[in-house]
Amino acid sequence: MSIVVANSSxxxxxxxxxxxxxxxxxxIFGVVVLLGVAALVKAAIAARIVDLGIVGxxxxxxxxxxxxxxxxxxxxxxxxxxxxxxxxxxxMRVSGNPILVAFAAAYVYLFRGTPMLIQLIFWFNxxxxxxxxxxxxxxxxxxxxxxxxxxxxxxxxxxxxxxxAEGAYMSEIIRGGxxxxxxxxxxxxxxxxxxxxxxxxxxxxxxASRIIVPATGNQYIMLLKSTSLASAxxxxxxxxxxxxxYASNFRVVELLTVAAFWYLVMTAFATAIQTGLEQRFPHR
Amino acid sequence: MSVSDGPAIRIExxxxxxxxxTVLADVSLEVPRGQVVALLGPSGAGKSTLLRCINHxxxxxxxxxxxxxxxxxxxxxxxxxxxxxxxxxxxQRQRVGMVFQNFNLFRHLTAIDNVMAGPLHVRGMARPAxxxxxxxxxKQVGLEEKAAAxxxxxxxxxxxRVAIARALAMSPGVMLLDEPxxxxxxxxxQEVVATIRSLAGQGLTLVIATHEMAIVRDFADRVLxxxxxxxxxxxxxxxxxxxPRHERAxxxxxxxx
Numbered sequence: 001m002s003i004v005v006a007n008s009s010x011x012x013x014x015x016x017x018x019x020x021x022x023x024x025x026x027x028i029f030g031v032v033v034l035l036g037v038a039a040l041v042k043a044a045i046a047a048r049i050v051d052l053g054i055v056g057x058x059x060x061x062x063x064x065x066x067x068x069x070x071x072x073x074x075x076x077x078x079x080x081x082x083x084x085x086x087x088x089x090x091x092m093r094v095s096g097n098p099i100l101v102a103f104a105a106a107y108v109y110l111f112r113g114t115p116m117l118i119q120l121i122f123w124f125n126x127x128x129x130x131x132x133x134x135x136x137x138x139x140x141x142x143x144x145x146x147x148x149x150x151x152x153x154x155x156x157x158x159x160x161x162x163x164x165a166e167g168a169y170m171s172e173i174i175r176g177g178x179x180x181x182x183x184x185x186x187x188x189x190x191x192x193x194x195x196x197x198x199x200x201x202x203x204x205x206x207x208a209s210r211i212i213v214p215a216t217g218n219q220y221i222m223l224l225k226s227t228s229l230a231s232a233x234x235x236x237x238x239x240x241x242x243x244x245x246y247a248s249n250f251r252v253v254e255l256l257t258v259a260a261f262w263y264l265v266m267t268a269f270a271t272a273i274q275t276g277l278e279q280r281f282p283h284r
Numbered sequence: 285m286s287v288s289d290g291p292a293i294r295i296e297x298x299x300x301x302x303x304x305x306t307v308l309a310d311v312s313l314e315v316p317r318g319q320v321v322a323l324l325g326p327s328g329a330g331k332s333t334l335l336r337c338i339n340h341x342x343x344x345x346x347x348x349x350x351x352x353x354x355x356x357x358x359x360x361x362x363x364x365x366x367x368x369x370x371x372x373x374x375x376q377r378q379r380v381g382m383v384f385q386n387f388n389l390f391r392h393l394t395a396i397d398n399v400m401a402g403p404l405h406v407r408g409m410a411r412p413a414x415x416x417x418x419x420x421x422x423k424q425v426g427l428e429e430k431a432a433a434x435x436x437x438x439x440x441x442x443x444x445r446v447a448i449a450r451a452l453a454m455s456p457g458v459m460l461l462d463e464p465x466x467x468x469x470x471x472x473x474q475e476v477v478a479t480i481r482s483l484a485g486q487g488l489t490l491v492i493a494t495h496e497m498a499i500v501r502d503f504a505d506r507v508l509x510x511x512x513x514x515x516x517x518x519x520x521x522x523x524x525x526x527x528p529r530h531e532r533a534x535x536x537x538x539x540x541x
Contacts, residue, residue, distance in 0.1 A: 188388035188447075191339055192402040192454060193378035195371050202405050207392050284391045284436045 054254040058245065059261060067241035068262040074158055074237060075224040075266070081163035082223070083216070086170025091200070093175050104171065111168035117229050119165050124157035124233040158230035158237075166223050173215045177208035210283040217274030224266045238262055290353045292317045292458050292489035293338060298347030300333060300513075307333045308344070309513040315491065317457070320484045322500045322521070323493040325510035326532065331493035332385075334510070335460040338491070339380050340373050351380055351458060378406060381451030385463040387443040389435040395446045396422060396431040402454045421449040425479050441472030445479050452483075459483065461492040465499075473498075497540050501525075509533045 044050075058064055092104035111119070128148040136144040152160075181204050189199035231240035242259040246252045293315040300308040307330050315321055323331050336342040338349055340357035348365070349356045356376055358365035368376075389398050399418035403409040409417070422428050425445040435443055444464055451459060464480065465473040477498050484490060484503045492499055500507060500521055507524040509517030509532070516530040528534045 182388070184384060184386055184388035185390060187336075187341055188382075188384065188390065188450075189401075190341060190374070191377055191380070191382035192450070193374045193406045195374045198405060202401070203390055207390075210392065281392075284434050 050253050050257055051251070054251050055257050058255060058258045063241050063245070064238070064258055064262070067236060067238040068266070070235070071224065071227040071237040071239075071262075072266055072269070074155070074162065074230065074235070075220070075227045078159055078162035078166055078227075079216075079220050079223050081159070082166035082170045082219075083174075085163065085167030086172075086174045087205075089167065089171040090174035090178060093171065094178055108168045108171050111165050112172070116161065116165045116226055117232060120158060120161040120229055120233055123161045124152060124154065127157075128152045154230065154233050154235035157233055158227070158235045162223060162226060162230070166219065166226075169219055170216070173212050173219065174208065176215075177212035178204060180211050181207045210281050213274060213277050213281065213283075217270060217277075220270045220274070221267050224270060225263055228263075291315055291350075292319070292352065293491070294348075294350040294353075295334075295338070296348045296350075298334075298337065298344050298349060300330075300337065300342065300344045306513050308337070311347070311513070311515055313508070313515065313518075315489060317489055318487045320490045320503055320505045321492065321508060322504035322506070323491060323508050323510065324495070324500065324533075324536065326536075328512075329510040330513040331510055332462050335382070335462050335491060335493055338458075338460055339377055339382055341382075343367070351376065374406075378402075378454050379456050379458065381454060381456035381459040383444070383447050383451055383459065383461040383464050385466050387435070387440070387447045387467070389438075389443050389447055389450070391435050394432050394434055395427060395438065398435070398446055399449045399453050402450065406454070417453060418449070421452050422446070424452075424482070425449045426475075439472060440468045441475045444468065444472075444476045448476075448479055448483070456488075458489045458491070461490065461494070463493050463495070465494065465496050477502075509536070 089104040089107055092100040093108075095101065131148055134144055134146055134148055134151060135142070185203055185207065186199060189203045194202065227237050228239040230237050231243065234240070238259050242255040246255040291314045293313070295311055295313040298308050298311045299306065311330075311334065323334070325331055333342055337344050338351065338356065340349075343357065348358075348360075354376060355365075357368060357373055359368055389395075390401060393401065396415065396418045399421055400411075400414045403414040403417055404411065407414075419428065419431065422431055425448055427442060427445055427449070430438060430442060430446070433442075435446070438446065448464075461480065465476050468476060473496060477496060480490070480492065480499065481503050492504070494500070504521050507517065507519055507521050508515055509524070509528075509530060511530065511532045517524065517528065517533045524533070525537055528537045
């Protein structure tokens with residue numbers, strides 16, 4: 001065994017430079033992808049698939065912007081209701097009471113297991129024929145008595161349908177969040193003398209909320225796009241307005257482009273909210 | 285409500301089963317006020333379970349546990365024990381502090397908010413008063429300057445000291461420490477042991493499940509040794525190290541001597 005001590009009399013050894021491996025295969029494939037995209041764009045321009053003048057004419061028109069706002073409002077209110085419904089049913093599901101557990105599980109199965117479109121059509125077309133009047137009476141005093149068709153407008157049916165369908169997804173997301181909070185957190189809260197209700201409110205739900213933000217942001221984006229289903233029951237949201245316009249001027253591609261643009265704007269908005277929430281309430 | 289002359293903790297013939305396994309086998313014990321008890325024994329002997337039962341975090345199958353003369357978790361009706369409602373048990377737990385092996389600090393709260401949680405949300409103390417109390421306690425465990433830090437920004441030893449301050453904030457008469465240093469490396473163990481030693485000097489009743497010899501030798505008044513759910517040894521530390529009676533206790537002493 002020899003020990004070499006570098007000193008001023010011996011020339012210092014050259015320090016070798018490190019060259020990392022290049023991933024040539026991926027770069028070659030990248031160039032192929034780029035050429036493919038260029039060919040597609042060239043073909044699209046040559047075929048004049050979209051008249052940008054028409055797109056520009058409609059993209060900020062009053063009708064279209066109103067439709068976009070209606071979609072955003074419908075999706076946002078539906079999400080807020082869905083979070084409330086999801087929270088209540090998730091708490092039922094983790095309560096341990098067999099009746100509450102069964103009720104919550106049946107709700108989730110039913111509303112997550114059937115297509116949203118069917119649910120919307122059900123609330124708009126079938127429900128008012130099943131129950132013709134909403135009549136609430138307490139000890140002989142009539143509180144509410146209105147025909148169901150007055151309550152179930154296209155907006156009402158869309159909001160009801162989307163909220164309840166989305167609530168089933170949110171229920172599972174929130175339940176997952178609650179279960180992800182370490183049992184030790186509950187032990188610690190209990191040992192301080194917190195009741196179950198208080199420890200849920202102060203400890204478990206604040207931590208679960210941070211866990212579910214990314215998944216909820218994802219659901220918000222899905223829901224904003226699912227508002228387009230309300231076009232089937234005549235609610236004047238973004239897609240319905242766009243299709244109504246192209247039904248008269250036959251500019252199908254241009255109007256679908258306009259609609260797609262606004263859905264992308266809504267998605268960017270939802271993503272920004274999600275990012276903001278994640279920064280404000282980081283998961284620790 | 286305070287029964288100042290009785291024992292701090294009285295355990296009468298407590299048995300707990302988990303399936304076919306008997307976790308606590310007919311355990312009886314009295315801990316006088318102000319005593320520091322080291323609870324030793326191999327893993328799985330039932331040390332943690334015994335501590336958790338004293339706080340009713342785990343339920344028992346038979347027997348009775350009293351803290352300050354109060355039957356914990358149950359109401360006696362003839363020869364049947366009925367489990368108390370949630371809020372009543374919560375009130376009983378306020379008098380017993382608990383410190384956990386994995387600290388269990390509330391991860392979404394800063395150190396000071398962790399210490400304030402009990403006074404604020406359980407006692408209903410006003411925020412300024414709770415904050416002042418929390419600052420005093422953080423100072424006591426030497427972590428004044430870490431008040432605004434979140435648990436994931438603290439070392440294990442610091443987290444455990446905050447957890448001790450959090451338990452102290454409810455001014456409990458009894459503290460149960462469940463392997464408070466087992467998740468810490470030797471250096472961090474020192475600081476937590478020092479904090480626990482300072483508690484022992486304050487007249488608190490402490491029951492400490494531990495493997496840490498410094499606790500047992502330096503300031504425990506009494507050593508209990510558990511094996512398979514049974515209390516097999518109950519002695520002063522000197523006596524325990526000099527003449528351990530049970531086979532497992534002898535092995536334990538031989539290993540740590």
